[in-house]
Amino acid sequence: MSALSERQKDELHKSILDYFHSHDMMDSYAALLAESKSDFKPDPKAKFTGLLEKKWTSVIRLQKKIMDLENRNSQLQEELSLSPARRSASQTDWVPRAPARYTLTGHRGQVLRIAFHPLYSVLASASEDASVKIWDWETGEFERTLKGHTRQVLDVHFDSKGARLVSCSSDLTIRIWDVLNEYSSRTLHGHDHSISSARFLPGDDFIVSSSRDCTIKLWDVANGWCVKTLTGHRQWVRGVAPCDDGRLLASCSDDQTARIWDLQTGESKAELRGHENYLEVVVFAPVISYQSISELSGIELTPDRAKSPGQYIATGGRDKFIKLWDAGSGQCIKNLAGHDNWVRSLVFHPCGTLLLSAADDKTIRVWDLKTGRCIKTVEAHGHFVTSLAWGRTKAGGGETKTGTPPGGDKHEEERIVNVCASGSTDQTIKIWTP
Numbered sequence: 001m002s003a004l005s006e007r008q009k010d011e012l013h014k015s016i017l018d019y020f021h022s023h024d025m026m027d028s029y030a031a032l033l034a035e036s037k038s039d040f041k042p043d044p045k046a047k048f049t050g051l052l053e054k055k056w057t058s059v060i061r062l063q064k065k066i067m068d069l070e071n072r073n074s075q076l077q078e079e080l081s082l083s084p085a086r087r088s089a090s091q092t093d094w095v096p097r098a099p100a101r102y103t104l105t106g107h108r109g110q111v112l113r114i115a116f117h118p119l120y121s122v123l124a125s126a127s128e129d130a131s132v133k134i135w136d137w138e139t140g141e142f143e144r145t146l147k148g149h150t151r152q153v154l155d156v157h158f159d160s161k162g163a164r165l166v167s168c169s170s171d172l173t174i175r176i177w178d179v180l181n182e183y184s185s186r187t188l189h190g191h192d193h194s195i196s197s198a199r200f201l202p203g204d205d206f207i208v209s210s211s212r213d214c215t216i217k218l219w220d221v222a223n224g225w226c227v228k229t230l231t232g233h234r235q236w237v238r239g240v241a242p243c244d245d246g247r248l249l250a251s252c253s254d255d256q257t258a259r260i261w262d263l264q265t266g267e268s269k270a271e272l273r274g275h276e277n278y279l280e281v282v283v284f285a286p287v288i289s290y291q292s293i294s295e296l297s298g299i300e301l302t303p304d305r306a307k308s309p310g311q312y313i314a315t316g317g318r319d320k321f322i323k324l325w326d327a328g329s330g331q332c333i334k335n336l337a338g339h340d341n342w343v344r345s346l347v348f349h350p351c352g353t354l355l356l357s358a359a360d361d362k363t364i365r366v367w368d369l370k371t372g373r374c375i376k377t378v379e380a381h382g383h384f385v386t387s388l389a390w391g392r393t394k395a396g397g398g399e400t401k402t403g404t405p406p407g408g409d410k411h412e413e414e415r416i417v418n419v420c421a422s423g424s425t426d427q428t429i430k431i432w433t434p
Helices: 006-022 026-036 051-081 084-093 287-297
Strands: 102-105 111-116 122-127 132-136 141-146 153-158 164-169 173-178 184-189 195-200 206-211 215-220 226-231 237-242 248-253 257-262 267-273 279-284 312-317 321-326 332-337 343-348 354-359 363-368 373-379 385-396 414-424 428-432
Touching (some): 111 414, 164 195, 173 206, 215 237, 237 279, 287 312, 287 321, 287 332, 312 343, 312 354, 363 385
Parallel strands (some): 195 237, 343 385
Antiparallel strands (some): 111 122, 132 141, 164 173, 173 184, 195 206, 215 226, 248 257, 257 267, 279 312, 321 332, 414 428
């Protein structure tokens, strides 16, 4: 049964006949004229002239309006889901979404690394301009510049209490900044080339660093002495990451491998091969991520491994891939493909089911650890995204409450707030919050 009335069918036939006639499609015109038995006569002044084109463009405009309304509806639904009444529930699996809350500007060179203070709303950034800058990420305000390095600063990291900040540089030095004493600093010497990474070990008594001199060094924070040097990589060691209990250390290098080290003995326990270009980043997976990674690999976790730090790591490199590894066996569990350029930074989400990555394709991507699929892509910066950091702080009543003495006015209202920051070659830092 036709959905059109006789009048509508007649108008449609005449509109099509006019279209065929005006475009010199005479065979089609003659066939439709005969089959429709229409009394159509070509007339440039008739109401059917050009009617088909007008109807068609109207449909296209209506389709665009419908798509715009659907997109707007999705945005409103997302905003509704993040209303104060529902925001607390969404905190557990919140991920960055555009636009960023703040864009921090002030560096005169590309931002190479960023680090959150573990207690306060403080962010440190390291830059190619030889400086470290301190920011209040809650307000987006600049606080101070730390000067002392003479060449690009390649890494920054706070200790677990936030009392000290370590930085390292191409000037062959490591600096330890006293956060509680106006960021006064002392300098450690020992590497023979650019120092690409520096991290406090759990307990904060030692710092581990990696360098272009192909070594990894362990430093005693109290006296500044190098107490151990690890060798094994054949090229520039780009990054180091200790596991949560400090027993193991992961490293990545321009020799296209990652290594797992026993920090007690200084021995290399495993060499992970699979990338086809320089590695830029290596991180240990937190225990909370084990169940998701176990589902991804299809290998059941034994009870003793389920609670032991250092079981899995993630690596990213210039081959554009992210790889998940079983640190014990050295086997690659999953290859995550999606970025269009070098992968520069990786952070595990506190919820345990997601991994965030940043790359030179200017994006931040969110990966589902249970499936290995990219579930969200954020167009983050106008240039390469060089660094990514995840912070968590306590807040109450919508204000940062970290540092409030126990028993403070809003103690019962305190909640965990997740915050993410990214740094870029475009010389900016972006703060992403719910």
